[in-house]
Amino acid sequence: MATALSADTQVGVIVTHHPAAAAVFRHRRVDFCCNGRQTLATACAALSLDPEALLTEVLEAEARAEGGPAPRDWTQAPLGDLCAHIIATHHSYLRVELPRLALFIGKIAGVHGDEHPELAEIGRTFAALTADLEGHMAKEEQILFPMITSMETAAELNLSLPESHCGSVRNPIGQMEHEHEVAGGALRRMSELSDGYTVPEGGCATYRETYQRLHHFEGDLFQHIHLENNILHPRAAEFEASL
Known part of the structure; x- marks a missing residue:
């Protein structure tokens, strides 16, 4: 389900393939729903955030979530x-x-x-x-x-x-x-x-x-x-x- 992460990835795509990112983005006030098509770099520039540091937070959150029930992959479901x-x-x-x-x-x-x-x-x-x-x-x-x-x-x-x-x-x-x-x-x-x-x-x-x-x-x-x-x-x- 996971996909490669970079500052050029759209924030909505990040949350779609890395669900743990939702809580991180929400905490940092990154709008991944209504403005999900903006890149992480664009979102971070508007909020004075470091995109690489934010990606690290996402990966850390994902690591903490490992072992729990895997969410359904809605990109593949009917x-x-x-x-x-x-x-x-x-x-x-x-x-x-x-x-x-x-x-x-x-x-x-x-x-x-x-x-x-x-x-x-x-x-x-x-x-x-x-x-x-x-x-x-x-x-x-x-x-x-x-x-x-x-x-x-x-x-x-x-x-x-x-x-x-x-x-x-x-x-x-x-x-x-x-x-x-x-x-x-x-x-x-x-x-x-x-x-x-x-x-x-x-x-x-x-x-x-x-x-x-x-x-x-x-x-x-x-x-x-x-x-x-x-x-x-x-x-x-x-x-x-x-x-």
């Missing part, structure tokens, strides 16, 4: 399996966690909002992101993912491609990636407002749990977008072109 995994793992998580997080954010804003006015903006940003994600998931499940699985099924059965009102699969992919950019901007804004989800002095246990949940939510959405932008979408477009 596209339908990847769509099903995204729904079962990431969409299901969002449908449970989004309303829970809204309650947690509202609670700490009500108690601590006077001392921490940034909580109100975090709440507004999260509410807008929630509405966007709900519509986004519906479009994926009702339009894009069925298009992809239909292409795969048609190829397996040697049938003609089913017609779609969307035309090429690249059209809904373009829209989904635009919406990913919007979601990524919301994540960056909430992280900035919360100083990387750092609980301020005097923050209660609920404050701490809220920020822990938001931090986990951010990581899950990073992985979710990575799977789509850097694996599912390019594979689907390439598959369509090969038919």
